[in-house]
Amino acid sequence: MNKKTIIAMALATAAAVPASAGPKTVFPTLDGKAPLVIAHRGASGYMPDHTLEGYAKAIELGADFIEPDLVATKDGVLIARHEPNLKDTTDVAKRPEFASRKRKMMVDGNEEEGWFASDFTLAEIKTLRAIQPRGDRSKAFDGQFQVPTFEEVLALREAKSKELGRQIGVYPETKHPTYHQQLGLALEQPLVALLKQYKLNRKDAPVFIQSFEAANLKQLRKLTANKLVYLLDANDVRPDGSIDANVPYDHVVAGDKRTYADMLTPAGLKEIKSFADGIGPWKPYLISWQAMVDPKTGKAADVDGDKVVDQRDMTLIEPSDVVKNAHKLGLVVHPYTFRNEAKHLAANFQDSPLEEYRAYFELGVDGVFTDYTDTALAARRLLQK
Ligand code: G3P
Numbered sequence: 001m002n003k004k005t006i007i008a009m010a011l012a013t014a015a016a017v018p019a020s021a022g023p024k025t026v027f028p029t030l031d032g033k034a035p036l037v038i039a040h041r042g043a044s045g046y047m048p049d050h051t052l053e054g055y056a057k058a059i060e061l062g063a064d065f066i067e068p069d070l071v072a073t074k075d076g077v078l079i080a081r082h083e084p085n086l087k088d089t090t091d092v093a094k095r096p097e098f099a100s101r102k103r104k105m106m107v108d109g110n111e112e113e114g115w116f117a118s119d120f121t122l123a124e125i126k127t128l129r130a131i132q133p134r135g136d137r138s139k140a141f142d143g144q145f146q147v148p149t150f151e152e153v154l155a156l157r158e159a160k161s162k163e164l165g166r167q168i169g170v171y172p173e174t175k176h177p178t179y180h181q182q183l184g185l186a187l188e189q190p191l192v193a194l195l196k197q198y199k200l201n202r203k204d205a206p207v208f209i210q211s212f213e214a215a216n217l218k219q220l221r222k223l224t225a226n227k228l229v230y231l232l233d234a235n236d237v238r239p240d241g242s243i244d245a246n247v248p249y250d251h252v253v254a255g256d257k258r259t260y261a262d263m264l265t266p267a268g269l270k271e272i273k274s275f276a277d278g279i280g281p282w283k284p285y286l287i288s289w290q291a292m293v294d295p296k297t298g299k300a301a302d303v304d305g306d307k308v309v310d311q312r313d314m315t316l317i318e319p320s321d322v323v324k325n326a327h328k329l330g331l332v333v334h335p336y337t338f339r340n341e342a343k344h345l346a347a348n349f350q351d352s353p354l355e356e357y358r359a360y361f362e363l364g365v366d367g368v369f370t371d372y373t374d375t376a377l378a379a380r381r382l383l384q385k
Protein backbone atom coordinates (compact mmCIF):
# COMPACT_ATOMS: atom_id res chain seq x y z
CA MET A 1 0.00 0.00 0.00
CA ASN A 2 1.49 3.38 -0.89
CA LYS A 3 1.33 6.46 1.31
CA LYS A 4 -1.31 8.18 -0.82
CA THR A 5 -3.68 5.21 -0.59
CA ILE A 6 -3.14 4.99 3.14
CA ILE A 7 -3.89 8.67 3.67
CA ALA A 8 -6.98 8.41 1.48
CA MET A 9 -8.16 5.45 3.57
CA ALA A 10 -7.44 7.36 6.76
CA LEU A 11 -9.49 10.29 5.59
CA ALA A 12 -12.33 8.06 4.49
CA THR A 13 -12.49 6.09 7.72
CA ALA A 14 -11.92 8.83 10.24
CA ALA A 15 -14.88 11.00 11.04
CA ALA A 16 -13.12 13.19 13.54
CA VAL A 17 -12.34 16.37 11.64
CA PRO A 18 -15.50 18.39 11.19
CA ALA A 19 -16.04 19.30 7.54
CA SER A 20 -16.99 22.90 8.14
CA ALA A 21 -16.67 25.50 10.83
CA GLY A 22 -19.99 27.06 9.98
CA PRO A 23 -19.88 30.87 9.94
CA LYS A 24 -16.16 31.50 9.60
CA THR A 25 -15.86 34.55 11.79
CA VAL A 26 -17.22 32.83 14.86
CA PHE A 27 -15.17 30.44 16.94
CA PRO A 28 -17.18 28.02 19.11
CA THR A 29 -15.15 29.02 22.18
CA LEU A 30 -16.71 29.69 25.56
CA ASP A 31 -16.75 33.46 24.98
CA GLY A 32 -17.02 33.39 21.16
CA LYS A 33 -13.62 35.06 20.84
CA ALA A 34 -10.69 33.66 18.89
CA PRO A 35 -8.75 30.95 20.76
CA LEU A 36 -5.62 32.05 22.62
CA VAL A 37 -2.21 31.25 21.25
CA ILE A 38 -0.03 30.22 24.20
CA ALA A 39 3.69 30.12 23.47
CA HIS A 40 4.65 26.81 25.06
CA ARG A 41 8.04 27.21 26.77
CA GLY A 42 8.66 30.33 24.63
CA ALA A 43 9.49 29.93 20.96
CA SER A 44 10.46 26.33 21.63
CA GLY A 45 10.15 25.23 18.00
CA TYR A 46 12.98 27.59 17.12
CA MET A 47 15.11 28.20 20.20
CA PRO A 48 15.97 26.39 23.46
CA ASP A 49 13.04 26.20 25.91
CA HIS A 50 12.50 28.80 28.58
CA THR A 51 14.91 31.64 27.85
CA LEU A 52 14.20 35.37 27.80
CA GLU A 53 15.28 35.40 24.16
CA GLY A 54 12.81 32.60 23.36
CA TYR A 55 9.94 34.38 25.12
CA ALA A 56 10.84 37.62 23.30
CA LYS A 57 10.81 35.75 20.00
CA ALA A 58 7.37 34.27 20.77
CA ILE A 59 6.08 37.75 21.60
CA GLU A 60 7.57 39.07 18.36
CA LEU A 61 5.76 36.27 16.52
CA GLY A 62 2.50 37.48 18.08
CA ALA A 63 1.82 35.14 21.01
CA ASP A 64 -1.10 36.07 23.26
CA PHE A 65 0.56 34.36 26.26
CA ILE A 66 4.06 33.20 27.12
CA GLU A 67 4.32 30.04 29.19
CA PRO A 68 7.04 29.63 31.85
CA ASP A 69 7.24 26.36 33.79
CA LEU A 70 8.52 27.00 37.31
CA VAL A 71 10.94 25.12 39.56
CA ALA A 72 12.83 26.34 42.64
CA THR A 73 16.55 26.85 43.26
CA LYS A 74 18.29 25.89 46.53
CA ASP A 75 17.84 29.48 47.71
CA GLY A 76 14.14 29.40 46.92
CA VAL A 77 14.12 31.48 43.73
CA LEU A 78 11.63 30.55 41.01
CA ILE A 79 13.31 29.85 37.69
CA ALA A 80 11.82 28.87 34.34
CA ARG A 81 12.58 25.20 33.58
CA HIS A 82 10.41 22.33 32.47
CA GLU A 83 12.12 19.90 34.84
CA PRO A 84 13.85 20.21 38.22
CA ASN A 85 16.56 18.06 36.57
CA LEU A 86 18.80 20.40 34.56
CA LYS A 87 20.61 17.72 32.54
CA ASP A 88 18.69 17.97 29.26
CA THR A 89 18.05 21.72 29.02
CA THR A 90 21.36 23.20 30.19
CA ASP A 91 25.06 22.56 29.71
CA VAL A 92 25.48 21.46 33.35
CA ALA A 93 26.78 18.01 32.34
CA LYS A 94 29.77 19.67 30.67
CA ARG A 95 30.70 21.79 33.70
CA PRO A 96 33.49 20.10 35.67
CA GLU A 97 32.87 22.42 38.64
CA PHE A 98 29.44 20.83 39.08
CA ALA A 99 30.38 17.20 38.40
CA SER A 100 30.05 16.28 42.08
CA ARG A 101 26.45 17.56 42.20
CA LYS A 102 25.26 14.73 39.97
CA ARG A 103 22.98 12.45 41.96
CA LYS A 104 19.83 10.40 42.03
CA MET A 105 16.56 11.85 43.24
CA MET A 106 12.95 10.72 43.42
CA VAL A 107 10.63 12.95 41.39
CA ASP A 108 6.97 12.08 41.83
CA GLY A 109 7.82 8.49 42.72
CA ASN A 110 10.28 7.96 39.85
CA GLU A 111 14.03 7.78 40.30
CA GLU A 112 15.99 10.21 38.15
CA GLU A 113 19.70 10.86 37.84
CA GLY A 114 21.17 14.24 37.01
CA TRP A 115 21.70 17.72 38.38
CA PHE A 116 18.74 19.15 40.27
CA ALA A 117 17.81 22.83 40.54
CA SER A 118 17.27 22.46 44.30
CA ASP A 119 21.00 21.68 44.72
CA PHE A 120 22.10 24.93 43.05
CA THR A 121 21.89 28.56 44.13
CA LEU A 122 20.54 31.05 41.65
CA ALA A 123 24.06 32.50 41.24
CA GLU A 124 25.31 29.04 40.21
CA ILE A 125 22.41 28.47 37.85
CA LYS A 126 23.13 31.80 36.21
CA THR A 127 26.52 30.44 35.12
CA LEU A 128 24.79 27.68 33.09
CA ARG A 129 23.60 28.11 29.53
CA ALA A 130 20.44 26.71 27.91
CA ILE A 131 20.58 23.97 25.29
CA GLN A 132 18.04 22.46 22.90
CA PRO A 133 16.73 19.22 24.38
CA ARG A 134 15.21 17.80 21.16
CA GLY A 135 17.43 16.06 18.68
CA ASP A 136 15.31 17.13 15.72
CA ARG A 137 15.45 20.87 16.44
CA SER A 138 18.12 23.51 15.83
CA LYS A 139 21.05 23.60 18.24
CA ALA A 140 22.26 26.89 16.76
CA PHE A 141 21.49 28.80 19.97
CA ASP A 142 23.01 26.27 22.38
CA GLY A 143 25.31 27.79 24.97
CA GLN A 144 24.14 31.38 24.43
CA PHE A 145 21.31 32.08 26.83
CA GLN A 146 20.88 32.04 30.60
CA VAL A 147 18.17 30.36 32.64
CA PRO A 148 15.73 33.16 33.53
CA THR A 149 14.06 33.78 36.86
CA PHE A 150 10.28 34.12 36.92
CA GLU A 151 10.81 37.73 37.95
CA GLU A 152 12.82 38.37 34.78
CA VAL A 153 10.02 36.80 32.73
CA LEU A 154 7.47 39.09 34.36
CA ALA A 155 9.69 42.12 33.76
CA LEU A 156 10.05 41.15 30.10
CA ARG A 157 6.28 40.71 29.80
CA GLU A 158 5.68 44.14 31.32
CA ALA A 159 8.27 45.89 29.12
CA LYS A 160 7.09 44.20 25.90
CA SER A 161 3.43 44.91 26.71
CA LYS A 162 4.27 48.61 27.06
CA GLU A 163 6.48 48.64 23.96
CA LEU A 164 3.90 46.89 21.75
CA GLY A 165 0.79 48.49 23.23
CA ARG A 166 -0.89 45.17 23.93
CA GLN A 167 -1.18 43.11 27.09
CA ILE A 168 0.89 39.97 26.74
CA GLY A 169 -0.34 37.25 29.04
CA VAL A 170 1.72 34.98 31.27
CA TYR A 171 0.77 31.36 31.96
CA PRO A 172 3.05 30.02 34.75
CA GLU A 173 3.00 26.34 35.69
CA THR A 174 3.90 25.07 39.15
CA LYS A 175 6.07 22.08 38.29
CA HIS A 176 5.87 19.11 40.68
CA PRO A 177 4.33 21.17 43.51
CA THR A 178 4.16 18.30 46.03
CA TYR A 179 7.82 17.43 45.35
CA HIS A 180 8.81 21.06 45.92
CA GLN A 181 6.80 21.21 49.15
CA GLN A 182 8.51 18.02 50.35
CA LEU A 183 11.87 19.71 49.70
CA GLY A 184 10.86 22.74 51.74
CA LEU A 185 10.87 24.84 48.57
CA ALA A 186 7.15 25.40 48.03
CA LEU A 187 6.41 27.32 44.85
CA GLU A 188 3.07 28.89 45.76
CA GLN A 189 4.01 31.81 48.03
CA PRO A 190 6.85 33.14 45.85
CA LEU A 191 4.67 32.78 42.75
CA VAL A 192 1.81 34.72 44.27
CA ALA A 193 4.17 37.35 45.72
CA LEU A 194 5.79 37.98 42.33
CA LEU A 195 2.44 38.29 40.57
CA LYS A 196 1.46 40.82 43.24
CA GLN A 197 4.75 42.71 42.80
CA TYR A 198 3.96 43.04 39.08
CA LYS A 199 0.34 44.06 39.80
CA LEU A 200 -1.02 40.91 38.22
CA ASN A 201 -2.77 39.49 41.29
CA ARG A 202 -6.36 39.90 40.15
CA LYS A 203 -8.91 37.75 38.38
CA ASP A 204 -8.99 39.87 35.22
CA ALA A 205 -5.18 40.05 34.90
CA PRO A 206 -3.74 38.42 31.76
CA VAL A 207 -2.66 35.42 33.83
CA PHE A 208 -3.53 31.73 34.09
CA ILE A 209 -1.75 29.60 36.70
CA GLN A 210 -1.63 25.93 35.69
CA SER A 211 -0.86 22.72 37.53
CA PHE A 212 -1.12 18.96 37.06
CA GLU A 213 -2.07 18.69 40.75
CA ALA A 214 -5.59 19.58 41.91
CA ALA A 215 -4.38 19.84 45.51
CA ASN A 216 -2.02 22.59 44.42
CA LEU A 217 -4.75 24.53 42.66
CA LYS A 218 -6.92 24.27 45.77
CA GLN A 219 -4.04 25.76 47.80
CA LEU A 220 -3.56 28.50 45.21
CA ARG A 221 -7.28 29.27 45.21
CA LYS A 222 -6.89 30.39 48.82
CA LEU A 223 -3.89 32.58 47.99
CA THR A 224 -4.84 34.33 44.78
CA ALA A 225 -7.72 35.57 42.66
CA ASN A 226 -5.86 34.63 39.46
CA LYS A 227 -7.48 32.25 36.99
CA LEU A 228 -6.43 28.62 37.50
CA VAL A 229 -6.16 25.78 34.98
CA TYR A 230 -6.03 22.06 35.81
CA LEU A 231 -3.68 20.16 33.49
CA LEU A 232 -4.53 16.55 32.61
CA ASP A 233 -1.92 14.09 31.44
CA ALA A 234 -1.88 10.44 30.34
CA ASN A 235 0.65 7.66 29.81
CA ASP A 236 -0.32 6.97 26.21
CA VAL A 237 -3.09 6.30 23.71
CA ARG A 238 -3.90 2.60 23.24
CA PRO A 239 -4.13 1.21 19.69
CA ASP A 240 -7.94 1.29 19.90
CA GLY A 241 -7.90 5.02 20.67
CA SER A 242 -8.75 4.71 24.36
CA ILE A 243 -6.58 6.69 26.75
CA ASP A 244 -4.18 4.95 29.11
CA ALA A 245 -4.58 7.50 31.90
CA ASN A 246 -2.32 7.88 34.92
CA VAL A 247 -3.08 8.89 38.49
CA PRO A 248 -2.03 12.47 39.40
CA TYR A 249 0.83 12.53 41.93
CA ASP A 250 -1.19 14.46 44.51
CA HIS A 251 -3.86 11.74 44.24
CA VAL A 252 -1.17 9.06 44.76
CA VAL A 253 0.02 10.83 47.90
CA ALA A 254 -3.55 11.18 49.19
CA GLY A 255 -4.51 7.56 48.36
CA ASP A 256 -7.05 8.78 45.78
CA LYS A 257 -7.13 6.22 42.96
CA ARG A 258 -8.82 8.42 40.37
CA THR A 259 -6.96 8.97 37.12
CA TYR A 260 -6.91 12.11 34.97
CA ALA A 261 -9.49 10.41 32.72
CA ASP A 262 -11.81 10.08 35.74
CA MET A 263 -11.45 13.83 36.26
CA LEU A 264 -12.71 14.44 32.72
CA THR A 265 -16.07 12.70 33.22
CA PRO A 266 -19.01 15.06 33.81
CA ALA A 267 -18.70 14.42 37.57
CA GLY A 268 -14.95 15.03 37.45
CA LEU A 269 -15.38 18.25 35.52
CA LYS A 270 -17.94 19.43 38.04
CA GLU A 271 -15.38 18.89 40.77
CA ILE A 272 -12.71 20.74 38.77
CA LYS A 273 -15.10 23.67 38.45
CA SER A 274 -15.02 24.02 42.24
CA PHE A 275 -11.30 24.90 42.23
CA ALA A 276 -10.34 25.97 38.69
CA ASP A 277 -11.43 28.14 35.79
CA GLY A 278 -10.33 25.82 33.03
CA ILE A 279 -8.67 22.60 31.95
CA GLY A 280 -5.48 21.95 30.00
CA PRO A 281 -5.86 18.39 28.66
CA TRP A 282 -3.42 16.42 26.55
CA LYS A 283 -4.83 16.65 22.99
CA PRO A 284 -6.15 13.08 22.60
CA TYR A 285 -8.58 13.59 25.47
CA LEU A 286 -10.40 15.81 22.93
CA ILE A 287 -9.67 14.04 19.64
CA SER A 288 -8.00 10.67 20.02
CA TRP A 289 -6.38 8.47 17.40
CA GLN A 290 -6.28 4.81 16.49
CA ALA A 291 -3.45 2.63 15.31
CA MET A 292 -3.60 -0.27 12.91
CA VAL A 293 -2.36 -3.27 14.89
CA ASP A 294 0.49 -5.29 13.44
CA PRO A 295 -0.68 -8.93 13.85
CA LYS A 296 2.93 -10.08 14.31
CA THR A 297 3.78 -7.79 17.23
CA GLY A 298 0.33 -6.93 18.54
CA LYS A 299 1.52 -3.32 18.56
CA ALA A 300 0.83 -0.26 16.39
CA ALA A 301 1.83 -0.89 12.78
CA ASP A 302 4.09 1.22 10.57
CA VAL A 303 1.21 2.03 8.22
CA ASP A 304 3.03 4.46 5.93
CA GLY A 305 6.04 2.18 5.64
CA ASP A 306 8.71 4.72 6.67
CA LYS A 307 10.13 2.25 9.22
CA VAL A 308 9.06 4.40 12.17
CA VAL A 309 5.83 4.18 14.11
CA ASP A 310 4.74 7.71 14.84
CA GLN A 311 1.73 9.98 14.68
CA ARG A 312 1.59 9.72 10.88
CA ASP A 313 0.58 6.09 11.31
CA MET A 314 -2.46 7.05 13.39
CA THR A 315 -5.94 8.04 12.27
CA LEU A 316 -8.29 10.22 14.24
CA ILE A 317 -11.47 8.98 15.86
CA GLU A 318 -14.67 10.79 16.76
CA PRO A 319 -14.04 13.73 19.17
CA SER A 320 -14.99 13.26 22.82
CA ASP A 321 -17.61 15.36 24.64
CA VAL A 322 -14.99 16.96 26.89
CA VAL A 323 -15.07 20.41 25.26
CA LYS A 324 -18.87 20.45 25.23
CA ASN A 325 -19.13 19.27 28.84
CA ALA A 326 -16.46 21.67 30.07
CA HIS A 327 -18.10 24.61 28.31
CA LYS A 328 -21.46 23.73 29.87
CA LEU A 329 -19.80 24.29 33.25
CA GLY A 330 -18.08 27.49 32.14
CA LEU A 331 -14.60 25.94 32.05
CA VAL A 332 -12.19 27.03 29.30
CA VAL A 333 -10.28 24.31 27.46
CA HIS A 334 -6.61 24.77 26.50
CA PRO A 335 -5.15 21.52 25.07
CA TYR A 336 -1.42 20.79 24.67
CA THR A 337 0.91 20.56 22.71
CA PHE A 338 0.77 21.59 19.06
CA ARG A 339 3.90 21.02 17.00
CA ASN A 340 4.73 21.52 13.32
CA GLU A 341 6.87 18.46 12.76
CA ALA A 342 5.15 15.90 10.54
CA LYS A 343 5.97 13.06 12.92
CA HIS A 344 3.58 14.67 15.44
CA LEU A 345 0.65 14.94 12.98
CA ALA A 346 -1.96 12.22 12.50
CA ALA A 347 -2.42 10.85 8.96
CA ASN A 348 -5.65 12.85 8.57
CA PHE A 349 -3.69 16.09 8.60
CA GLN A 350 -1.49 15.07 5.66
CA ASP A 351 1.61 16.69 7.20
CA SER A 352 -0.18 20.03 7.61
CA PRO A 353 -0.13 21.52 11.14
CA LEU A 354 -2.71 24.08 9.94
CA GLU A 355 -5.20 21.25 9.51
CA GLU A 356 -4.57 20.04 13.03
CA TYR A 357 -5.26 23.49 14.50
CA ARG A 358 -8.39 23.72 12.34
CA ALA A 359 -9.76 20.47 13.79
CA TYR A 360 -9.29 21.68 17.37
CA PHE A 361 -10.42 25.24 16.69
CA GLU A 362 -13.60 23.93 15.08
CA LEU A 363 -14.17 21.72 18.10
CA GLY A 364 -14.26 24.87 20.23
CA VAL A 365 -11.02 24.94 22.20
CA ASP A 366 -10.37 28.26 23.91
CA GLY A 367 -6.61 28.23 23.45
CA VAL A 368 -3.72 26.06 22.35
CA PHE A 369 -0.28 25.45 23.82
CA THR A 370 2.03 25.57 20.83
CA ASP A 371 5.74 25.28 20.13
CA TYR A 372 5.15 27.31 16.94
CA THR A 373 3.27 30.54 17.69
CA ASP A 374 3.45 31.71 14.07
CA THR A 375 1.77 28.56 12.72
CA ALA A 376 -1.02 28.70 15.32
CA LEU A 377 -1.67 32.33 14.42
CA ALA A 378 -1.70 31.50 10.70
CA ALA A 379 -4.26 28.76 11.34
CA ARG A 380 -6.37 31.14 13.44
CA ARG A 381 -6.28 33.79 10.70
CA LEU A 382 -7.45 31.22 8.14
CA LEU A 383 -10.61 30.65 10.16
CA GLN A 384 -11.11 34.36 10.77
CA LYS A 385 -11.27 35.19 7.06
O1 G3P B 1 1.69 23.31 30.29
C1 G3P B 1 0.83 22.79 29.35
C2 G3P B 1 1.44 21.57 28.81
O2 G3P B 1 2.55 21.91 28.08
C3 G3P B 1 1.82 20.66 29.89
O3 G3P B 1 2.85 19.90 29.54
O4 G3P B 1 4.87 18.93 30.30
O5 G3P B 1 4.98 20.73 28.64
O6 G3P B 1 4.39 21.27 30.96
P1 G3P B 1 4.35 20.24 29.88
Ligand code: CA
Nearest residue numbers: 302306308309
Ligand atom coordinates in the same frame (compact mmCIF):
# COMPACT_ATOMS: atom_id res chain seq x y z
CA1 CA C 1 5.53 5.17 10.05
